[in-house]
Amino acid sequence: MIVRFFVHLLIICMLTVFTQIGGVLYLISILIFRDLPRRLLTFMVLYLMSVLIIVPQLAPIFGREPIKVNDDLVLRSIVYRMLNRNYVTEEMNNTLLNISDEFAQKYPGMKVVCLDANFPFFTGFPLLPHRSHNDGRKVDIAFIYMQPDRSPTNKKVSVSGYGIFEGPAENEKSMPSKCRAAGYWQYGITRYATFGTWNKELLFNENYTRGLCKIILKQPALQKMFIEPHLKSRMKLSDAKVRFHGCAAVRHDDHIHIQI
Ligand SMILES: [Zn+2]
Numbered sequence: 001m002i003v004r005f006f007v008h009l010l011i012i013c014m015l016t017v018f019t020q021i022g023g024v025l026y027l028i029s030i031l032i033f034r035d036l037p038r039r040l041l042t043f044m045v046l047y048l049m050s051v052l053i054i055v056p057q058l059a060p061i062f063g064r065e066p067i068k069v070n071d072d073l074v075l076r077s078i079v080y081r082m083l084n085r086n087y088v089t090e091e092m093n094n095t096l097l098n099i100s101d102e103f104a105q106k107y108p109g110m111k112v113v114c115l116d117a118n119f120p121f122f123t124g125f126p127l128l129p130h131r132s133h134n135d136g137r138k139v140d141i142a143f144i145y146m147q148p149d150r151s152p153t154n155k156k157v158s159v160s161g162y163g164i165f166e167g168p169a170e171n172e173k174s175m176p177s178k179c180r181a182a183g184y185w186q187y188g189i190t191r192y193a194t195f196g197t198w199n200k201e202l203l204f205n206e207n208y209t210r211g212l213c214k215i216i217l218k219q220p221a222l223q224k225m226f227i228e229p230h231l232k233s234r235m236k237l238s239d240a241k242v243r244f245h246g247c248a249a250v251r252h253d254d255h256i257h258i259q260i
Contacts, residue, residue, distance in 0.1 A: 017128055019083045020119040021050055051082055059087055059120035064136045068093050073100035073112050076142060076161040080116065085127060087120040089136040092260055095221045096139065102215045107208060111154050115140035115161040115255055129189070131249060137223075138259045141216075144208035148201050152208050155199045158254070163194035166204045166253045172230035179247035190250050210235040213256065217241055221260040228253035 008030060015022030029043040056066055064087040069075060073096055080086045088096070100112035117139040119127050127133040130140075142161045146152050158164045165188075168174040179187040216225060217239045226245040227237070231253055245252055 019047075020121060020125065021055065021084060022047060025050060051084060055084060055120050062121045062123075062136075063089055064118065064120050065090060065093060067096060067114055067117060067139070070097075070100070071111070072104035073097065073114070076113050076115050076156065077159070080114070084120055085116050085118075086114070087118050087136060088139055089260075091221055092117075092137055092139060095219050095258075095260055098219060099212075099215055102218075103212055106211060106215070107152065109154075110144065110152060110208065112212070113142040113154070113156065113161065115142055129193075129250065132259070138257065141212070141256045141258060143255060144205040144212060145199075145202040146205040146208070148203065150203075152205055153202065155202060157197050157199050157202050158194040159196040159198065160193055162254055163190045163192065164197065164254050165191070165251060166228075166231060168228075168230035168253075172234065175229050175244065175247070176251050176253075179251075182247055184247040187247055187249075187251055190254060206235060209256075210237070213237055213242075216256070216258055219260075222258060224257075224259050226252045226257035 008026075012023040012026055015026050016024075025046045026043050029039045029046060033039045033042060059065055066081070067073070067075065067086045067088055075081060075086055096112065096114070103110060103112055116127055116130055116133060118133050118136045119125055123135045125134055130138070132138055133140075140161075142156055143166065144152065145156060165176075167176065176188055213225065213227070213235060214237075216222060217237070222241055225239075225242050226249075227242060228251055229244055232242050245257070
């Protein structure tokens with residue numbers, strides 16, 4: 001009995017951490033039915049209806065809306081949508097649309113690929129493992145890559161979009177080493193968050209990623225961009241809005257973080 005209670009509690013906590021609403025829906029399902037098949041079926045139906053229909057209708061009450069994807073602005077995977085990790089404020093949506101429009105104009109055929117954004121409800125509710133993605137005003141964007149023949153591509157290496165580091169060269173400043181030496185063991189933890197890799201032959205496209213950063217930095221609403229210091233100097237990004245996120249965060253040489 002007590003074991004069963006803790007198993008349910010663990011499932012509720014995990015679903016809440018990963019999807020925000022899943023824990024509550026699971027609780028409703030186990031309160032209505034006593035047998036496992038009906039509980040599971042109820043949970044799945046409730047969850048799908050919520051993600052696809054109810055949550056997008058309710059999120060505007062909390063000042064959030066799903067990222068408005070189009071030909072030039074996409075999510076890395078449908079999983080981000082299915083876990084409710086694709087919510088932003090209207091202002092952030094407009095900023096993303098401006099960025100992706102301009103990026104596609106400058107580099108025809110290229111897309112802006114969004115990773116984790118925010119949950120739909122409650123300011124202050126964090127989207128773990130990100131510390132600050134809790135108010136609709138933050139979003140992570142994937143780097144741009146190229147084929148071995150140097151032709152640009154929209155493909156990425158990591159399945160999740162995280163965890164493939166464009167690490168510092170020997171002559172570059174290495175915050176990953178410094179943070180690790182200072183005891184921040186979690187700094188490189190996203191290496192375990194790739195959920196697999198494909199297109200391993202792809203190379204970091206410094207030129208196009210720099211172009212994307214420049215377009216992001218032009219946005220009037222932009223407050224800060226986080227990218228690892230060695231990439232900031234390698235790509236010659238001198239703008240004061242490009243900041244170091246601190247050793248207590250995770251390394252940012254696998255994606256760009258922006259906030260407005
Ligand atoms: Zn971020």
